[in-house]
Amino acid sequence: MALWRIRATVDDRPGYLSVLTASLALRSVNILAVQVHTTEGGAVDDFLVDAPDTMSELELQTAIARGRGRDAFVIRAEAQGLADQPTRALTLAGRLVHDPEALGEALVALLDAAEVRWRPAGTVVLHGYDEQHMTLIDPAGGTYEVMRPAPAFTPAEYARAQALVEVSAAILRRGAEQTTLLLPDGAELLVREATGDDLEGVRRLHAQSPSEARLRRLVEPATGVTLLATAQDKVVAMATLRTEGDLGEASLLVQDAWQRRGIGTALLRRLLDWAERADLEAVVAHVSADNVAMLRTLRRLGVTGPGRRDGALLSLTLPVGGRPGVPRETPATSG
Structure with missing residues (x-):
């Protein structure tokens, strides 16, 4: 048996395709795959067929014509044509x-x-x-x-x-959207959006390994974006912005050895740029009240006022696109 590719046009009317397939079947031609292309001139049927070794191109053309096919194109096919x-x-x-x-x-x-x-x-x-x-x-x-x-x-x-x-x-x-971040000490980091391929790298960044479901939500939030900073393909920091309506909620994690080097500020600035393009009204960051380094970073990014405190957790509102950073109610943080 030999593989052939056949393309022919038939009238786009009930039963016409079956007439063509029956004509091929009568000559022991086995149809392995078929696609139908709708055009103004009729239905263009594209077949991959297995025909007897003795059958010639002319015989296939004749079978197509007897099956009411027209404008036939017939050519030998290779085995890779078996992929749909x-x-x-x-x-x-x-x-x-x-x-x-x-x-x-x-x-x-x-x-x-x-x-x-x-x-x-x-x-x-x-x-x-x-x-x-x-x-x-x-x-x-x-x-x-x-x-x-x-x-x-x-x-x-x-x-x-x-x-x-x-x-x-x-x-x-x-x-x-990938950018190179040059740190004051000369080190270079690649900043890019996270993908599903980053699950293991993000897992290693966390001191306590999150559950698989939570890890996936961190890497690819349903609404929002996660940015990663990598050094030699190793994730050293991540910043996540999850959105609900016109409000965003930001979180940041920087590996201990890379802290106090401007990485958190750079990532948060990029999150705010993303929030502005998404036309968000405000971005809220939740931070421990005794996290002096993070609080200093947030102040540099325009946070004013004392924020809203809930136990040891402080919620601060970051300004977006020149809007004032006014504290407002935020959705509960989820895992």
């Missing part, structure tokens, strides 16, 4: 996570394209597609022109390509 389209797209998205520069190669693989050309920013190229060309905006700048003589591109393929471009854009945005 969602799996293929997810694999390529995963590749971009590790290599954002591979977008052009990923588009070629996704679309089985013959060629991809990159044009620099400033070149007048309208994004969109026709039968043989697809133009996509490169999130890093410029545009990609993807070419495939046959079969014709479909709206579904254009949507998939756009989705892959958006994955690349999201990865580049996250990378752009």
Whole structure:
């Protein structure tokens, strides 16, 4: 048996797809996978089939025509074609996570394209597609022109390509948000947003290991953001901002050996920038009343007034975007 890829258009009417599949079955052609692309000209059916070794391309074309298929495209397929389209797209998205520069190669693989050309920013190229060309905006700048003589591109393929471009854009945005923090003593830290891959690093930062559920909430809060400062891939500090409505609640943890070096202030400033972009009204920090170093840090960031005290815990309101730091009621801290 031999693998073939078949693409043909049929009228988008009840029963027409079954006529085509029956015509292939009569010739001992086994359909391994099928995708349906809706177009203005009808339903474009994309098959991966296993056909007898003796069957020729012409015989497959004849079977398609007898099954009421038109505009047929038939080509031999490789074993990697056995992966279904969602799996293929997810694999390529995963590749971009590790290599954002591979977008052009990923588009070629996704679309089985013959060629991809990159044009620099400033070149007048309208994004969109026709039968043989697809133009996509490169999130890093410029545009990609993807070419495939046959079969014709479909709206579904254009949507998939756009989705892959958006994955690349999201990865580049996250990378752009990474900054290098230069400490007064010359040490350098990388400051970035936390991800699910940071669970173990954050666990080691805590003197008492949090539960798995709480750890995940710390690293990726449902609403808000967590920033990490890392030295040689080791997490040395973290700052979390959890939001509820227009109010944010900040927490900070710096490894003992890295305290009193400006890291907490830098992380909290970035949290306040994030709060301003999110249009929060205020950010509240809860701190032990005898934590002199933290209180000094918060005062530097604009906290005024005595705050609100509950036993040994002091709640102080940080100003956001020039708004006054007025103490207000806050949601209870959760684990």
